[in-house]
Amino acid sequence: MRTIIQLKTLQATLSAVGDGKRVGLVPTMGALHEGHLALMHRARRECDVVVVSLFVNPTQFGPGEDYDTYPRHLASDQVKAKHAGVDFLWTPGVDDLYPAGDQTVVDVGAIGRRWEGEHRPGHFRGVATVVAKLFAAIQPHRAYFGQKDYQQVCVIRQMTRDLRFPTTLRILQTVREADGLAMSSRNERLLPTARAVAPALYRSLQSARTMWKRGERRAKAITECVESGLSAFPPIQGEYVALCHPDTLEPLHQITDKAVLLAAIRLGSVRLIDNIVLAARLSSPD
């Protein structure tokens, strides 16, 4: 595995690798965990060349958010990526993706404004913009994302389709700790007391899915189930629980077909999100 900093070097290297090769891109913000590694392993199986980008994207963090404290572990990330069979670990500087005088933004409209977008104004504009840059610069055949960031996947799908990038998105199931907590780079910032109650997020979503499996179809009953599951643990501050259409993310009052249940909480200074799909036949997300 080779670590490359400059975009120009990466582009020259990919050109030299030879055309006609399938290039797989795994965009990450580093602090790699099992979820990221699952994306890399899949990319390794499906592509000729695997590129992992490691870039903590400033434009998707709002004022007062955790850009400065976001975990950064380049040395151990390099070891993990190498073991996962990655060919190129690309670690651009901010200037490489946002050159001096940068002004251009990519906005995906309504799907980026609700839920996470309401709590993190501008977040998905930053996500759509940086992923558009990655796709424009690298022109990957396939790009890999985790379903943990459900709304992010919707936003990237909208951007990719609307801007007519030929990149195929591969969305992989959330990888979880033994106690159900979704893997996230932010988990390491949880204090022990917070870490102890964090699994309540996924357990509450599971309880709601059980309700749904038993026939409950009313959004109010399902979201209240999650909320009451969370409120049993006072350190948890719920931000939102939303039952929505799995593609548009518009809120549903009643489930008629498929739905997705989204939730966000705060635990001290750490914000966590998770989701669960409610579908008769759980299709593989990829």
Added chain:
Amino acid sequence: MRTIIQLKTLQATLSAVGDGKRVGLVPTMGALHEGHLALMHRARRECDVVVVSLFVNPTQFGPGEDYDTYPRHLASDQVKAKHAGVDFLWTPGVDDLYPAGDQTVVDVGAIGRRWEGEHRPGHFRGVATVVAKLFAAIQPHRAYFGQKDYQQVCVIRQMTRDLRFPTTLRILQTVREADGLAMSSRNERLLPTARAVAPALYRSLQSARTMWKRGERRAKAITECVESGLSAFPPIQGEYVALCHPDTLEPLHQITDKAVLLAAIRLGSVRLIDNIVLAARLSSPD
């Protein structure tokens, strides 16, 4: 030359042509004139495969603008493109570039808001968005534009650079009629009386350049020279005359180095723009 409608067909065709070939793209809105043909000839000389897109982009027209009456001459455009040595004439439908549910916009910020942007709100957002789609979909090595649309070139340069597209922009000098009128698809919509006075636009810009060559450096004197040249022809309604920095398009009060002089007029229902660069050594625009 082959005319292709569907993007998918074009993408499959370009893949089959073989990787490693240099693809040149000439984006047009059709109604091809000598200016377009100069771009095609240049692309033919510099690239292995020449693609001309012909798409009257709805999102760059404002309400009440001439989207419906914009000239459309597919049959003669096909003949002209073929004679210019084009390989593929791509004539997508609106749904192919703006699929159902399309929401994504590309905005280049300040450089798209002044001058033309003030008179045509949203125009350059439409331009940046559609060109981003063309570049994402086709991934051309080179793309060809005319200097007649000076601000458009600045907007596309900003978008291309910010989004990190590896496409090289080739900007070619404005092609003019014998009497100096810049070639434009809209010229054919000028009534004979309007066509007779239209060359005053470029002649006024030339007069200003003569002033500048004689040592005038004050923006006010230079723009007034253009304005008085235009006002000698009552059918001409001036929209703006602007002396600006050639890269940022910020207005200049005094010329210290290079500058560009932009002007827009109305002649009946037809809107025309033109520009002239004021530079000590007129570097070739490409």
